[in-house]
Amino acid sequence: MAKIEDRLIEALGPAKKDTQAPAFVPRKPIPVIGYQRIDGERFHSREFMQREWDHVWTKTWNVGCHVSELAEPGDFRLHTLGKESLLFVRSNDGEIRGFFNICQHRGNLLCQVDSGSLDTFTCPYHGWKWNNDGTLNRIARPELFAQYRDGVPNGELDLAAIRTEIWGGWVWFNLDRHAIGLREYLGEAGSHLETYELEEFQLIDSATFEWNGNWKHAHDAFNESYHFESLHADFMNITEGYDVPIELIGMHSRMINFNLTVSELLGNAEEMTPLREKFLGIGTLVPADYKGSLKDIHLEVIKAKRAIENDTYMPYRRMNDEQLVHQYHYTFFPGTTLTQTPEVSIMFRYRPHPSDPGICYYDFLITERRAPGSEPPVVNHRTYRHGELQDYAEAFDGTFDPFLANVLKQDGSNMTTMQHGTASQGFRGMILGDQEVRIRHFHQQIDRCLMGDYPWLDHG
Incomplete structure (x- = not known):
């Protein structure tokens, strides 16, 4: 078990029994659902793309x-x-x-x-x-x-x-x-997120990115944290995300990314830097004279939010301790991801091109919990074609921090090269580890649909 989880259990004890969303820690074993390689043809074949349209997109919520x-x-x-x-x-x-x-x-x-x-x-x-x-x-x-x-x-x-x-x-x-009703389709995973009262969030920004890669490459990029250490090295200064608890829930799945901490992988985990000071909430979420471990700042924030849970419009009292600070990340099959804290919920949508399996659309939709009576912002949706953006911060109207926008750019940077590489004669198929089990599970759900296995359809 990762050390951050040990500290969570020790500091906060068991999850509240009345919470609607079950906690991730102590973590459950990652299920073994096979080891077979994932073929590259599914990212390139127009015939496979048509079958996806007929058997996945036209039959899901x-x-x-x-x-x-x-x-x-x-x-x-x-x-x-x-x-x-x-x-x-x-x-x-x-x-x-x-x-x-x-x-x-x-x-x-x-x-x-x-x-x-x-x-x-x-x-x-x-x-x-x-x-x-x-x-x-x-x-x-x-x-x-x-x-x-x-x-x-x-x-x-x-x-x-x-x-x-x-x-x-x-x-x-x-x-x-x-199809069965939406609530039944979302199932247990959907009921978890009702703790956040998402219907009270306001849409504050909306952007679409056209990427030169199959939509499944985009999906796969955002459904594992194994790549953080290599692709998002700076991000490890404010999160612990390389080895996280993962759960499969029917056709859907979830994971947690630990916020407001410094990764155990970094040798200077207790050294204050400008980046850490900005994102760890020194002087705002926690006192400026905080003397504890930087890795444990999230514990201080949990206590602070719990102390005001009955005096705020935020739904803190409905949440387990993890939810108060950490990123709960849920993906609903086939193309919708919700990742959130109590204050901000971001939706990712992965959409196929009408005819080209080598192009996809990635939607980034930001919602925010604002004080009751706040005037809804005017949101103008923007679409950015492939190669149009050099600085992803330009895609957002001050609603997304430039550092985090650069993390998003890093994720998008692999779309073209993944599309190219998985088409190679030398590619033998994806080898997926335990931290990529959500990807394997997702592709297995697609295969179920292609075989006509639709547990959520009622043709009776």
Whole structure:
């Protein structure tokens, strides 16, 4: 067991029995789910990409937008998943709905701006209109359509609806009408995160990065911490992340990254540096005259937050001690990751390109728990094409620290080289260790789908 876990148990004792999210420490054994290599073909084959679309993306729950982006009747936002353009709107009756963004006349893309507020959607090609609840509003020159001389059959020309549900402040959707409900799909892993009261968080920033790599490379990069020591060496000054507790929960998984500490791997773990002073909260989260070990600062912060749990709008009282400071990292199959502290929750979305297995879209969506009554910020979503950014700090409107933005850039730096290398004749397949078990589990879930094994679908 890693030393940081020993100190957590010694200092804080057992987890609170009434907590909704079970603690990670003492850690559970990492399950053995096989040792076979993961082939490279799945990252490059167009045939595999099509099978993923047919058997994974069209049958699973994914996130379309944040509820705050549909605050008022008429507000809408487009979202792209693979080849599909999807339209999410708060209708005039106040209900949030989702539709395929397709004109039912000739198949044109109906709405061609990313967001806004409208009572009706008008196809720019021939002027057909739909109400924002998806019902047909107007056929241009209806006398020219003999088949509708006696009227349009009820619902025949309404927009094609998609199934939507709301959880955690996000609008989720499923392209399969027979799928089980969202809460059942998220399962135990979803109930863990309800401790955070995510529906109270406000969206403060939204950016998309186009990377020259398959979407699964992006997923795999953010679902293990084994790479921290090599790729994010500076990051080890403020976290312990190279060997972390991991748990598999049905088709989903979770891990913890230990914040507000200095890695045991660093020889100068007790030396104060400007970077450590900034991120370890010296003078803010803990007293400026703190004399304890830098590795144990997280313990002081836990005690400080626990002391005010009944006097704050933050949901500290609902959380176990780990949650008060450490990063709880949950991934919901196939393409949604939520990583959070009580104050900030960040969503990663991994999306496939419509036709090229060598390109993906990585969405970085920041939400923050702000004081009740705070004015929601205006968020303008930005998309950055491959190679467009040299400094990832430029992608954020002051909402993400430049040091952390550089960590994100480091993760993205491997996308092109991973895509290139896994296509090589000399690549024999991925060899995954215990700290990469979430990756193996994820690829096994994909394989289950490709074999038609869908425990979350109800076609009865």
